[in-house]
Amino acid sequence: MQGTTAPRVRVFPGRRRICDAEPVDILDELRDLIGADQVSTAPERLEAYRYDLSRDPAAQTPLAVVRPVTAEQVQQTMKWAAAQRIPVIPRGAGTSLSGGASAQQGSIVLALDRMTGIAIDPDTRTAVVEPGALNIAVKQAAAEHGLWYPPDPSSVEISSIGGNVATNAGGLCCVKYGVTRDYVLGLDVVLADGRLARLGGPRLKDVAGLSLLQLFVGSEGTLGVVTRIVLRLVPELPPPATLVALFATPDEAAAAVVETCSAVRPSMVELMDNASINAVEDFQSMGLDRAAGALLLIQTDAPGAARELELEVAQRACEKHGATAVFSTDDPEEAQMFVAARRAIFPALDRLGPLMLEDVGVPLPALPALVRGIGAIAQRHRLRIPVVAHAGDGNTHPIIVLDPADPDCRDRAALAYDEIMRLALSLDGTITGEHGIGRIKRPWLAEQLGPDVMDLHARIKNALDPDGLLNPGAGY
Numbered sequence: 001m002q003g004t005t006a007p008r009v010r011v012f013p014g015r016r017r018i019c020d021a022e023p024v025d026i027l028d029e030l031r032d033l034i035g036a037d038q039v040s041t042a043p044e045r046l047e048a049y050r051y052d053l054s055r056d057p058a059a060q061t062p063l064a065v066v067r068p069v070t071a072e073q074v075q076q077t078m079k080w081a082a083a084q085r086i087p088v089i090p091r092g093a094g095t096s097l098s099g100g101a102s103a104q105q106g107s108i109v110l111a112l113d114r115m116t117g118i119a120i121d122p123d124t125r126t127a128v129v130e131p132g133a134l135n136i137a138v139k140q141a142a143a144e145h146g147l148w149y150p151p152d153p154s155s156v157e158i159s160s161i162g163g164n165v166a167t168n169a170g171g172l173c174c175v176k177y178g179v180t181r182d183y184v185l186g187l188d189v190v191l192a193d194g195r196l197a198r199l200g201g202p203r204l205k206d207v208a209g210l211s212l213l214q215l216f217v218g219s220e221g222t223l224g225v226v227t228r229i230v231l232r233l234v235p236e237l238p239p240p241a242t243l244v245a246l247f248a249t250p251d252e253a254a255a256a257v258v259e260t261c262s263a264v265r266p267s268m269v270e271l272m273d274n275a276s277i278n279a280v281e282d283f284q285s286m287g288l289d290r291a292a293g294a295l296l297l298i299q300t301d302a303p304g305a306a307r308e309l310e311l312e313v314a315q316r317a318c319e320k321h322g323a324t325a326v327f328s329t330d331d332p333e334e335a336q337m338f339v340a341a342r343r344a345i346f347p348a349l350d351r352l353g354p355l356m357l358e359d360v361g362v363p364l365p366a367l368p369a370l371v372r373g374i375g376a377i378a379q380r381h382r383l384r385i386p387v388v389a390h391a392g393d394g395n396t397h398p399i400i401v402l403d404p405a406d407p408d409c410r411d412r413a414a415l416a417y418d419e420i421m422r423l424a425l426s427l428d429g430t431i432t433g434e435h436g437i438g439r440i441k442r443p444w445l446a447e448q449l450g451p452d453v454m455d456l457h458a459r460i461k462n463a464l465d466p467d468g469l470l471n472p473g474a475g476y
């Protein structure tokens with residue numbers, strides 16, 4: 001355990017000193033408040049909660065990992081942290097790909113992973129969920145009542161609802177059903193000073209007061225700690241029909257996406273390029289065509305004749321833009337195999353070497369230009385940059401694979417990483433479509449938002465967290 005006694009007075013001047021003659025361990029105060037079981041300084045625990053899945057090399061060992069089981073314990077922790085001026089890193093399941101949950105020097109990690117309660121109310125079609133519940137668990141609980149919680153990040157099985165809310169997570173069905181924000185009706189948020197704000201509730205319509213609820217969705221743990229979430233559920237849908245098309249190049253596939261989505265509203269439109277297809281095949285052979293330049297996975301859940309129409313429109317668009325093969329199926333198991341292949345891309349690429357993950361998005365008509373531009377950047381910098389995309393949203397994940405044996409690969413990758421974001425911005429796009437700014441994308445944020453909007457962010461942050469203790473260095 002490090003630095004938890006008297007020297008911290010010098011690190012954080014002005015902090016209340018308990019007793020000059022006999023400095024107390026400030027973590028013991030916290031243990032007294034919320035129970036010793038909730039506060040760990042075991043080295044293996046500190047190491048496990050130091051990083052999120054972005055493996056940000058700048059992540060530091062925290063002072064302690066705090067794992068409350070009630071909202072009251074979260075409040076006590078925040079009050080204690082405010083009094084001691086200890087930075088707090090809220091954490092869900094740690095699957096962030098932007099360094100949003102990586103620990104900082106002198107901070108505690110406030111992990112919500114033991115708060116996993118879920119209650120479904122079929123009458124209001126809502127779920128009341130604690131932040132640590134996994135997305136998949138909410139889907140399963142809703143399904144028991146014939147209901148569905150749509151947001152489905154590829155990390156559906158490993159990410160928490162609290163993390164999904166804090167990052168406004170997207171996913172595969174957002175193209176038709178929207179993102180996490182569209183399903184959040186209510187939030188309990190513990191503020192930086194330990195007070196609990198209850199915002200919204202199980203009401204479909206509620207315009208009383210400013211939309212503070214929405215301010216906290218996507219705020220990346222920088223404005224408050226989410227301890228309870230009321231989610232909107234919808235009736236379960238019948239299984240979708242699936243169309244798979246192969247192309248010689250990703251930009252042909254992207255052109256087919258633009259044409260399809262300008263005419264109909266599929267429930268899923270995902271793109272994998274040749275490198276992604278091959279990485280997945282190497283990881284767990286699924287019989288994908290290794291020679292294809294790109295694969296499009298399109299689903300429709302429209303009822304009756306509209307389903308046939310959507311499939312036809314998609315097929316015609318794919319053929320017009322040079323598809324070398326088009327295949328459709330109503331068999332849910334067959335469809336699930338392609339969805340599983342799409343979801344397997346990150347773990348498949350993760351085995352190839354250190355990764356630098358991008359998450360840029362553009363207005364849909366600019367998707368072919370973005371995909372072409374990423375290909376040109378990869379060639380110019382002699383880098384492997386597989387591309388996978390929630391293509392119907394114009395949201396791509398170019399993933400730079402670093403080669404540790406190549407001495408200046410990391411420098412070239414840094415240039416490419418920067419160029420990809422500038423390319424997206426030049427196409428009226430965004431530097432992050434769904435993963436969030438975290439710590440990794442912070443240097444580019446001002447370029448997208450401009451000085452006035454950055455100032456607005458700073459003023460909101462200052463109003464809610466004047467001492468800057470909530471997730472410092474992350475978000476805005």
Ligand SMILES: Cc1cc2nc3c(=O)[nH]c(=O)nc-3n(C[C@H](O)[C@H](O)[C@H](O)COP(=O)(O)OP(=O)(O)OC[C@H]3O[C@@H](n4cnc5c(N)ncnc54)[C@H](O)[C@@H]3O)c2cc1C
Nearest residue numbers: 092093094095096100153154155160162163166170221226
């Ligand atoms: C294989 C893989 C696939 C992925 N696919 C997608 C995808 O399709 N779409 C997508 O959007 N993302 C995707 N992600 C990224 C990641 O899963 C999401 O950002 C997810 O929402 C993070 O949830 P988490 O519980 O892991 O949060 P964490 O990683 O623990 O934290 C993420 C951020 O939320 C904050 N936070 C967490 N919990 C709280 C809370 N209770 N209160 C306040 N702040 C909190 C943290 O401080 C941090 O800033 C993927 C990640 C992986 C590894």
